[in-house]
Amino acid sequence: MKQVRFHFRGIPLNNSHQNLRVAVFGLGSMGYGMASSLLTAGFPVWGFDVSREQEDRFHSEGGQQGTRLEAVKQADLVICVVVNARQTEDVLFGDEGIASVMKTGAVFMSCATVAPEFAKDMAGRLAALDVDYLDTPISGGSVKAAAGALTILGSGPPAAFDRIRPAVDAVAEKVFRLGDDIGPGSAMKVVNQLLAGVHIAAAAEAVTFALSQGIAPETTLDVISQCAGTSWMFENRVPHIVDGDYTPHSAVDIFVKDLGIVADVAHGSAFSAPLTAAALQQFLAAKGMGLGREDDSAVAKVYARNAGLSLPGEP
Amino acid sequence: MKQVRFHFRGIPLNNSHQNLRVAVFGLGSMGYGMASSLLTAGFPVWGFDVSREQEDRFHSEGGQQGTRLEAVKQADLVICVVVNARQTEDVLFGDEGIASVMKTGAVFMSCATVAPEFAKDMAGRLAALDVDYLDTPISGGSVKAAAGALTILGSGPPAAFDRIRPAVDAVAEKVFRLGDDIGPGSAMKVVNQLLAGVHIAAAAEAVTFALSQGIAPETTLDVISQCAGTSWMFENRVPHIVDGDYTPHSAVDIFVKDLGIVADVAHGSAFSAPLTAAALQQFLAAKGMGLGREDDSAVAKVYARNAGLSLPGEP
Numbered sequence: 001m002k003q004v005r006f007h008f009r010g011i012p013l014n015n016s017h018q019n020l021r022v023a024v025f026g027l028g029s030m031g032y033g034m035a036s037s038l039l040t041a042g043f044p045v046w047g048f049d050v051s052r053e054q055e056d057r058f059h060s061e062g063g064q065q066g067t068r069l070e071a072v073k074q075a076d077l078v079i080c081v082v083v084n085a086r087q088t089e090d091v092l093f094g095d096e097g098i099a100s101v102m103k104t105g106a107v108f109m110s111c112a113t114v115a116p117e118f119a120k121d122m123a124g125r126l127a128a129l130d131v132d133y134l135d136t137p138i139s140g141g142s143v144k145a146a147a148g149a150l151t152i153l154g155s156g157p158p159a160a161f162d163r164i165r166p167a168v169d170a171v172a173e174k175v176f177r178l179g180d181d182i183g184p185g186s187a188m189k190v191v192n193q194l195l196a197g198v199h200i201a202a203a204a205e206a207v208t209f210a211l212s213q214g215i216a217p218e219t220t221l222d223v224i225s226q227c228a229g230t231s232w233m234f235e236n237r238v239p240h241i242v243d244g245d246y247t248p249h250s251a252v253d254i255f256v257k258d259l260g261i262v263a264d265v266a267h268g269s270a271f272s273a274p275l276t277a278a279a280l281q282q283f284l285a286a287k288g289m290g291l292g293r294e295d296d297s298a299v300a301k302v303y304a305r306n307a308g309l310s311l312p313g314e315p
Numbered sequence: 316m317k318q319v320r321f322h323f324r325g326i327p328l329n330n331s332h333q334n335l336r337v338a339v340f341g342l343g344s345m346g347y348g349m350a351s352s353l354l355t356a357g358f359p360v361w362g363f364d365v366s367r368e369q370e371d372r373f374h375s376e377g378g379q380q381g382t383r384l385e386a387v388k389q390a391d392l393v394i395c396v397v398v399n400a401r402q403t404e405d406v407l408f409g410d411e412g413i414a415s416v417m418k419t420g421a422v423f424m425s426c427a428t429v430a431p432e433f434a435k436d437m438a439g440r441l442a443a444l445d446v447d448y449l450d451t452p453i454s455g456g457s458v459k460a461a462a463g464a465l466t467i468l469g470s471g472p473p474a475a476f477d478r479i480r481p482a483v484d485a486v487a488e489k490v491f492r493l494g495d496d497i498g499p500g501s502a503m504k505v506v507n508q509l510l511a512g513v514h515i516a517a518a519a520e521a522v523t524f525a526l527s528q529g530i531a532p533e534t535t536l537d538v539i540s541q542c543a544g545t546s547w548m549f550e551n552r553v554p555h556i557v558d559g560d561y562t563p564h565s566a567v568d569i570f571v572k573d574l575g576i577v578a579d580v581a582h583g584s585a586f587s588a589p590l591t592a593a594a595l596q597q598f599l600a601a602k603g604m605g606l607g608r609e610d611d612s613a614v615a616k617v618y619a620r621n622a623g624l625s626l627p628g629e630p
Contacts, residue, residue: 116528139542151542176538178530187528188538195521195544202513202590206506209577209591212584213431213502215493223491223503226468227454229510231546262524269527272621274593275517276524282589306587 004035014142021073022046022069022167025091025098030111030138031081033145034171036061040148041170072098077164078108079171084257085114090123092122104130107160109168111138113193113258115265116183121181132160135182138172138188141249149173153192155185188273190265193258196275197231200255201279204300206234207241211309217242218312240297244313252299253292255283337482338383338390340406340413345426345453346396348460349486356485361386392479393423394486396453399572400429400547408435410541419445422475426453428508428573428594429496430580438471438497443606444523447475450497452504453487456564464488468507470500505580508573509591514548515570516594519615521549522556526624532557534585555612559628567614568607571596 009313020043024035027049035047039062047058047070050279059065072078078098080091088110092099097101102108108131110119123133134156144150148171155178161168168175178184207230210220224230240246259280266273282299289305291298304311330617335358337589342364351363353375361374363383374380383484387434393413395406403425407414423446423564425434426546431450438448449471463486469476476483483490493499521544525535536553537543555561574595597614604620606613619626 073328137349141543153538153542169481174541178534178538183528184530187525187530188535191521191530191535192539192542192544194524195517195539195546195549198517198520198590199514199544199546202510202517203589205513208508209505209581209586209588210502210511212586213498213506213580215499215502215506219493220503222505223468223493224507224510226489227507228456228547228551229507229514231510231514231549232543234510235544236543241363265528266524270622271524271527272618273520273524274522275513275590278589278593303587308583309435 004007020077020164021075022077022079022302023048023071024079024081025049026081026083026087027051027058028081028083029142030145031079031148032058033080033142033147034079034138035063036146036165037148037171037202039063041166043167043170045173045188046075060194061205062113068096068098069101070097072101073103076103076106077167078102078106079111079167080272081111084112085118088112088114088118088122093125098120099126099129099131102126102131105132106133107164108140109134109136109164113137113189114186115261115268116186116189117265117268119182119186132157133182134160134164137185137187139189139192140173144173145171152176153178153185153188155179175290185267193255194231194262194273195281197255197259197262198275198279199231200296201282201299203231203234203238204241204282204297204303207238208300208303208307208309208311211304211311212307237295237297240295241300242312244311246291246298248293248295250296251293252283252286252296254288255296255299256280256292259283335392335479335482336390337392337394338363338386339394339396340364341396341402342366342373342470343396343398344457345460345465346394348457348462349379349394349396349426349453349465351461352463352486353482354378354403356481358482358485361390371525383411384416388418388558391418391421392482393417393421394426394482395423396426399427400433403427403429403433403437408440413541414441414446417441417444417446420447422447422449422479424449424451424479425623426451428452428504428576429501430505430583431501432546432578432583434501435497445487447472447478449475449495450500452500454504454507455488459488459529460486467491468493468500468503470494471497484497491619504578505573505577508570509577509588511548512570512574512577512598513590513594514546515552516614518546518549518553519556519597519612519618522553522613523618523622523624523626526619526626527622552610552612555610556615559626561609561613563608563610565611566608567598567611570611570614571595571602571607574598
């Protein structure tokens with residue numbers, strides 16, 4: 001676990017891609033970008049989603065035709081880019097579950113943010129069917145997904161990673177290899193989400209606190225971005241608050257879910273995580289106010305309501 | 316408050332410096348660096364501290380000789396770099412308080428982190444004595460102080476800033492001018508400390524949470540520094556945890572104090588600040604464990620004790 005290995009894109013395209021057939025489950029903002037990046041790189045790719053519209057769009061852009069069953073029987077790699085653990089389990093073992101039809105020696109890359117124990121459970125059940133599970137949560141957002149420039153927090157058997165490396169290089173700019181077991185990839189993703197969620201809530205707390213002292217949000221953004229109080233999330237999300245634009249790049253609901261996973265994993269390890277708990281309550285309050293589908297920076301509205309303040313764009 | 320004006324160093328040294336005499340109160344790691352930077356830039360500077368040793372060291376490096384009374388009667392600028400509001404008030408209005416002996420038209424730069432209301436109170440009391448108060452908290456740490464490269468979060472009368480600008484340029488690399496009133500400078504510093512304190516506690520929570528999942532601190536540092544979960548404080552403080560080196564660059568006690576100020580100001584404005592509250596409790600627990608004088612990253616030890624984990628450098 002102490003060694004982090006990196007590898008980067010740069011594999012030249014060649015006909016060996018024809019030998020790696022990929023099925024992508026989940027054509028949301030992340031999955032669609034990954035599937036498109038694979039098409040661009042020359043792989044045969046099937047794409048499936050609960051939305052028929054997304055599937056049709058993907059076909060029109062060059063996706064392979066065929067049913068889930070036909071695709072999975074041929075696929076060397078299945079990339080699962082659904083929302084959560086429940087959907088992941090459903091793809092594998094639900095009514096139309098694909099686990100039993102996957103080829104011997106095929107690889108299942110799981111990209112949702114899940115608890116490490118869940119990943120271990122899925123890997124064990126797939127191993128009994130001679131399918132390799134890779135623990136590969138993703139980070140970077142929809143723009144990077146579309147550009148084939150995601151970050152993968154990965155762990156799992158090196159041989160499985162080696163077999164699918166050209167596909168990984170097509171979707172990711174940066175790949176952390178966090179160990180040969182299943183679990184560390186998901187654990188690191190959960191750690192990142194702990195910080196991401198706390199930092200978004202902290203940014204909201206700071207910007208609204210400053211407003212309570214008469215400092216406009218754009219001034220806080222300008223100054224703090226250049227001070228030791230800054231964070232990646234502060235610089236990325238506070239502009240949404242300054243603009244009063246809560247179009248969801250990543251929604252409040254995502255952090256209700258992800259900080260919930262952090263809290264559950266922490267609970268399971270008897271780990272006291274008070275900042276996680278405090279941030280989760282603020283996102284829950286945002287959801288309770290009806291803001292679950294708004295951008296996660298809308299957590300600032302909880303602070304503003306509680307303090308009787310008006311944010312930019314509000315009356 | 317919406318306009319942020321910047322100015323940068325680059326005033327050529329000239330004899331006009333001889334006309335600006337400066338007294339610095341507080342020769343700790345920040346004040347000594349500022350006083351030294353002023354000497355280097357050619358100003359006549361007196362330096363005073365509760366530690367006679369620090370005063371002697373400053374004399375030996377070129378500081379002016381003389382008593383507090385002699386110095387303050389001549390000084391055009393007094394820079395106060397003490398620890399907190401109580402010490403600031405003591406410098407001005409205590410048993411040996413300087414307020415009543417400062418020259419008419421002299422400027423008092425207050426650099427401690429204090430509540431905006433305290434700054435307004437001091438400014439009002441000094442105005443009655445024809446002395447200008449500038450609300451100028453500093454940021455950047457002792458290394459930047461020694462290099463004359465601090466950041467000043469400043470507010471106050473433009474005429475007073477103009478009179479002392481050569482001295483400000485000698486100690487600061489970046490100066491935010493946050494308004495012509497007293498208060499906004501201190502308010503912005505308090506906002507920065509809110510984020511800084513929450514981010515240090517969040518870094519400690521994340522690193523120890525990762526450890527509870529079997530991920531070594533150096534791996535968390537390597538990976539998260541390159542992910543969306545990063546912060547300035549994460550990258551600056553987690554190396555201390557990885558190295559098991561809690562030599563105080565900034566002590567736990569500082570954040571007990573500064574998050575206490577955030578909490579007090581928030582309370583006074585009926586502003587609910589749950590992340591601040593959670594982080595403050597963790598720093599208080601660190602102080603309670605006897606770690607008040609250790610580096611603020613020692614807040615990680617609270618998390619580790621609570622979870623039965625051993626950090627690097629611990630048995």
